[in-house]
Amino acid sequence: MTNSSWEDYFEIQIHDAGLPKPETEYKFLTNRRFRFDFCWPNSLFAVEIDGNVYHKSRHTSGAGYSRDCEKFALAAIEGYRVIRCTTGQVNTGEAIEWVKEYFKRNVIC
16 A cells, blocks of 8 residues: 555544544644644644655655654644554554544543
8 A cells, every 4th residue: 555545544444433534634833844644733633654664765764764853843842742653553453543542531622
């Protein structure tokens, strides 16, 4: 599957779980290009799906990893809680279980 296919699959899992519909490719800072794969902006909650973590990719290169560190540091400064997961964790259902647990424990608008 391509990264967008994994994101489509996760969006189906969100719907099937009866969770609120997230914003996709949500730009959380007006002055930066950073985006979240899935975001519930009113609740400052987001999910990121990292693909190709076992191969050379943007997430595993030095520069890409550094950009990810910056992105998630800025997200934390803005008050976001972010769940990061791999495509494998989406495939096994582990990622959606984490999100369901988050919603169970937190009031999401």
